[in-house]
Amino acid sequence: MAEVSLRGVKKRFGTTQVIHGVDCQISDGEFIVIVGPSGCGKSTLLRMIAGLEEVTEGDIAIAGKVVNQVEPKDRDIAMVFQNYALYPHMSVYENMAYGLKIRGVPKAEIRQRVDRAADILQIGALLERRPRQLSGGQRQRVAMGRAIVRDPAVFLFDEPLSNLDAKLRVQMRVEIRKLHQTLRTTSIYVTHDQVEAMTLADRLIVMNAGRVEQIGTPITLYEDPATLFVAGFLGSPAMNFLSGAVAADGQSVALPGGVQAPLATAHAAAAGRPVTVGIRPEHLDLAEGAPPTATMKVDLVELLGADTIVHGRIGDGGILLARIDGAVPIRTGDDLPLVLAPERVHLFDRETGARI
Amino acid sequence: MIEKKGVGMWLTHLVLILGIATVAFPIYVTFVASSLTLSEVLDAPMTLVPGSHLIENYSTALFSGTQMNATPVAGMLFNSLVMALVIAVGKIAISLLSAFAVVYFRFPFRMVFFWMIFITLMLPVEVRILPTFKVVSDLGMLNSYAGLTVPLIASATATFLFRQFFMTIPDELVEATKIDGAGPMRFFRDVLIPLSRTNIAALFVILFIYGWNQYLWPLLITTDNAMDTIVIGIKRMLAAGDDQIEWPVVMATSMLAMIPPVFVVVAMQRWFVKGLVDSEK
Numbered sequence: 001m002a003e004v005s006l007r008g009v010k011k012r013f014g015t016t017q018v019i020h021g022v023d024c025q026i027s028d029g030e031f032i033v034i035v036g037p038s039g040c041g042k043s044t045l046l047r048m049i050a051g052l053e054e055v056t057e058g059d060i061a062i063a064g065k066v067v068n069q070v071e072p073k074d075r076d077i078a079m080v081f082q083n084y085a086l087y088p089h090m091s092v093y094e095n096m097a098y099g100l101k102i103r104g105v106p107k108a109e110i111r112q113r114v115d116r117a118a119d120i121l122q123i124g125a126l127l128e129r130r131p132r133q134l135s136g137g138q139r140q141r142v143a144m145g146r147a148i149v150r151d152p153a154v155f156l157f158d159e160p161l162s163n164l165d166a167k168l169r170v171q172m173r174v175e176i177r178k179l180h181q182t183l184r185t186t187s188i189y190v191t192h193d194q195v196e197a198m199t200l201a202d203r204l205i206v207m208n209a210g211r212v213e214q215i216g217t218p219i220t221l222y223e224d225p226a227t228l229f230v231a232g233f234l235g236s237p238a239m240n241f242l243s244g245a246v247a248a249d250g251q252s253v254a255l256p257g258g259v260q261a262p263l264a265t266a267h268a269a270a271a272g273r274p275v276t277v278g279i280r281p282e283h284l285d286l287a288e289g290a291p292p293t294a295t296m297k298v299d300l301v302e303l304l305g306a307d308t309i310v311h312g313r314i315g316d317g318g319i320l321l322a323r324i325d326g327a328v329p330i331r332t333g334d335d336l337p338l339v340l341a342p343e344r345v346h347l348f349d350r351e352t353g354a355r356i
Numbered sequence: 357m358i359e360k361k362g363v364g365m366w367l368t369h370l371v372l373i374l375g376i377a378t379v380a381f382p383i384y385v386t387f388v389a390s391s392l393t394l395s396e397v398l399d400a401p402m403t404l405v406p407g408s409h410l411i412e413n414y415s416t417a418l419f420s421g422t423q424m425n426a427t428p429v430a431g432m433l434f435n436s437l438v439m440a441l442v443i444a445v446g447k448i449a450i451s452l453l454s455a456f457a458v459v460y461f462r463f464p465f466r467m468v469f470f471w472m473i474f475i476t477l478m479l480p481v482e483v484r485i486l487p488t489f490k491v492v493s494d495l496g497m498l499n500s501y502a503g504l505t506v507p508l509i510a511s512a513t514a515t516f517l518f519r520q521f522f523m524t525i526p527d528e529l530v531e532a533t534k535i536d537g538a539g540p541m542r543f544f545r546d547v548l549i550p551l552s553r554t555n556i557a558a559l560f561v562i563l564f565i566y567g568w569n570q571y572l573w574p575l576l577i578t579t580d581n582a583m584d585t586i587v588i589g590i591k592r593m594l595a596a597g598d599d600q601i602e603w604p605v606v607m608a609t610s611m612l613a614m615i616p617p618v619f620v621v622v623a624m625q626r627w628f629v630k631g632l633v634d635s636e637k
Contacts, residue, residue, distance in 0.1 A: 052531050073537035085528035089550040098546070099536035146536075 002063030002076070002153035002186055003028045004049065009058035011044055011210075018044055020210045021058065026203075029184045031177075035197035035233070036207035043158055045207070046190045050079050050156050063153055078147035079156040083163060084139045086131040086146075092118075093127040096145045110149075117148040120182065137168045144176075148183070157189040161196065173199060194234050198222070206230045228353035231278045231346060237309060239346075240284075240320050244277040246270045246347070253277055253347065257315020259294040264343040270356050278346035281309070284322035284338045292337035296320055301330050312336060383614070390414070390607035397603040409604065417608040424599055425592045427581045429609050432589040437616060439504045439574070439585055440567035446509035447563050448556055455518035456544055460530070470519070477512040481573060489576055499580045508573060514559055521555055522548065557627030565617050586613045 004026040011019040019041045026032050034042040047053040049060055051072035059066045067075050078099075086095050093114055100110045118124045121141045131139055140160060147155055157176075161169045177200055180187055191197055197204055198218040206213040206221065206229070214226040218234075225231035231239050244253045244261075250268035252260045255277060287293075296312035310322045310330055322338060330336060347356040385404070389397050392407035416422075417429045457463075458470045481488075488507050497503030525548070533543045549556075574585045584592065590613065593606045621628070 050531075050535065052534065072531075072534045077535065079532070079535050081528040081532065083526060083528055085526065085532040087529070087532075087547060089547075098538075102537045102542065146532075 003030075004154060004186060004188065005059075005061045006045075006049075007059045007061070009045070009048065009060060010056050011041070011048060011053065012056045018210050019048075022205075022207075022212050024205060024212070024215060026186060026188065029186055031180050031187045031189065031200060031202045032205060033189045033191060033197045033201035033203075034205045034207060035191055035194060036213075037233070038192055039209075040207045041210040042190045042192075042207050046156055046158055046188060049154075049188060050077055051075050076153040077156055078150045078152040078154075079158065080140075080143045080147050080160045082159040084131070084143040086139060086142055088131055091128050091130060092123065092134070092142050092145075095131065095142055096149050099146065099150050113149045113151070114145075117145045120148065120179065121145050136164050137172060140164060140172060144179070148179075153186065155185050155187040157187065159191055160189075161191070161193075169196075176200060195236065198234065204234075206233060208233075224355075225278075225346065226355050228276060228278070228348040228355075231348070231355075235280055235282075237281050237321050237323065239278045239280050241348075242277045242279070242314075242318050242320070243274065243350075244347075245274050246272060248272055253345065255294065255314060256318030257294070257313075259314055259318075261293055261340055261345055262342045263345055263347075267347065267356060270347065274350050275356060276348040276350055276353075278348060279320075279340060279344065281321040281323040283344035284320070284324075284340055286324055286328070287337035287339045290339055293340040294338050296322065296336045296338055298330055298332055298334045298336050300332060303327055310336065386607050386610050390604055390611050392604055394600065394602060394604055397607075413604045413608040414612070417605045417612060421589075422593050422602045422605050424597070424602075425581075425589070425595075427584055427589060427592075429586065429589060429612055431582065432584050432586040433612060433616070435501075435504075435583060436568055436585040436587070436613075438501055439570065440564045440616070442501065442505040443508050443567035443570075444560050444563035446505065447511040447514050448559055450509055451511050451514035451518050451559075452544075452549070452552065452556075454515045455522055456548060458515075459519055459522040460540065460543075473512050473515050475512075476510070477516070481508070485572065485576065492577060498577050499583050501583075503577050504574055504583070504585070505567075508567070508570065511563075514563070517555065517559065518552065521552060525551065554627055554630045557624050557630075561621055561624050561628045564620050568617050 006022050006024045006026075009019060009022045010017070022045060024032075034045060036042045044053060048055050049062075051067065051070060055068045060068060062075055062077070087098065090098065096114045096117060097110045100113065105113075114127070115124070118127060121144060123138065123141050123145060126134060126138060126142070131142065134142065140163075143160070160176075161172050164172060173196055176189075180200075189200060191200075201218050203216060204218055204221055205215050208229045213233075214221055214230045216224075221230055222234055225234065228241070232241065242255050244255045246253050246263075246267050247260070248271050250263070250266045250271045252262045253275065255261055261277070294314050296310070296314050298310055298312045300311040302309040302311075305327060307326065308324045308328045308330065310324060312320055312322070314320055322336070324330075348354065349356055385402075388404055388406050389402065390413050391410040392403070393409050396403065396407055419428050419430060421427045421429060454473065458466060458473075492498060492503045492507060495503075497506070529547060530543065533547055538546060569587060570585070571587050571591075574583075574588050575591070578584060578588065581592075586609070590606065590609055593609065594601060
């Protein structure tokens with residue numbers, strides 16, 4: 001087990017800068033998820049930590065030791081790949097034992113460690129099979145088993161669940177979380193799936209275009225997104241963005257359709273400025289007799305059973321999504337009165353995307 | 357595959373049987389001729405019933421050769437076997453290593469080397485035979501196993517085949533071995549070779565037959581009868597000048613010449629077919 005520190009880590013491929021400087025301190029036993037859209041540099045960052053890519057600038061330290069020039073095998077890490085990368089010609093047992101065999105671990109100990117890992121992952125019955133005789137979920141377990149037997153300081157996961165079907169993904173997600181609770185090994189997990197990120201992470205690193213947008217616990221990032229990007233990336237359905245302008249007294253913000261939404265804190269400094277207003281669909285509630293903040297013209301209703309997603313408009317450019325609990329009888333064309341808690345309104349700078 | 361019924365099936369079978377008969381008939385005639393006496397062979401038309409001199413003809417061929425060319429075929433078979441095996445194994449070893457270097461290592465002029473290897477594909481043995489002969493003779497390798505085999509070992513085709521195969525192996529597999537702690541040669545031995553084994557088997561069959569059937573090169577560089585390969589041996593037996601060619605013995609030699617390649621094909625058939633058709637190894 002070990003902590004990992006990234007200090008001003010940059011990566012250039014030729015003249016293309018793909019990572020613009022990442023600083024992060026990952027503590028011992030922490031489960032960190034790096035999340036972002038494809039091409040944001042998250043996998044490259046992970047591969048640099050693994051030692052599969054060279055660091056152009058900055059330092060990566062594992063357990064207090066800078067490992068920029070250390071071979072992957074000497075970094076005391078184990079990695080789970082997206083396509084599993086199992087050795088097709090070896091049995092499950094040999095796949096898991098290979099790393100130990102190379103390191104010259106005695107046979108009896110290999111047997112014992114593989115059996116223990118197989119036990120944890122419930123793949124004891126599959127040890128003599130070849131990878132091609134396994135299902136996707138089983139292969140994924142073997143890939144994790146290969147990492148576990150090594151008992152490394154850090155686990156690295158590179159989108160390990162992307163090749164699984166939706167149901168299995170949810171199941172494996174839970175298992176990875178449980179596994180981490182059992183082993184308490186520092187883990188760094190890369191994904192583009194925000195649900196995976198939110199459910200697994202102790203802390204999240206949200207990346208966009210080679211830059212870290214925000215680092216924090218999932219709930220912090222959800223409730224207090226630092227930038228427009230983080231706000232839009234986390235949460236499903238995604239946050240509504242409307243163009244608005246802060247009123248002269250800084251107490252409310254004007255939305256399309258003549259709606260005035262009150263703000264929880266006065267934004268005197270931003271008074272009169274055009275801003276982007278972010279409202280999560282789940283924070284819009286039916287007025288149910290209370291004075292409505294806004295009235296939405298309903299365009300489309302999606303009944304999901306547990307909740308109802310309502311697509312609609314306020315005024316001319318104000319397209320809104322509202323997520324209402326339960327199955328509510330709303331019809332297309334209705335005028336839907338909604339209330340909005342002032343503390344749930346996020347304001348973002350139009351130019352920089354930074355939270356105001 | 358859709359199973360045909362009725363006329364279609366019979367027609368398919370008829371065509372197949374005719375095809376096999378066409379291919380097999382000359383071999384059968386060879387076999388019959390190898391079991392007759394010379395005068396029986398020279399009867400026109402030659403009988404198609406096997407005669408009674410089978411063992412006699414084969415033992416003459418194996419242990420003494422024809423009267424004009426008194427080299428025992430057993431020795432020729434051994435020479436051919438050495439040549440075919442060394443060429444097949446050598447070609448596979450060299451190609452595996454050079455494909456490994458070209459695909460997995462970054463070194464200056466990597467692609468230049470690759471294209472140099474590739475370009476030699478366009479130059480068949482016959483084109484470079486004079487310079488090669490000069491080199492081999494200057495190195496004093498005439499009439500030796502080294503001279504028979506070494507110049508034929510370099511293989512662009514096999515290198516190219518292995519390169520193409522290595523390129524289909526996912527990068528993650530290489531990275532997984534790096535993280536597992538295997539160095540390049542360990543990766544080569546533990547992962548690449550086992551994954552290539554069906555390709556190796558298929559190539560071995562092809563290259564063994566290639567080596568076995570070599571004609572022009574051994575004809576040029578061997579003058580000593582003790583170094584004759586079986587293909588050359590048959591040719592020498594036919595060059596009997598004014599004397600009567602001993603057809604039964606020549607035919608027996610031909611049959612003997614066919615046995616090792618057939619054996620290799622039959623023994624490796626399963627692997628061979630797998631190597632050619634299997635995508636999942």
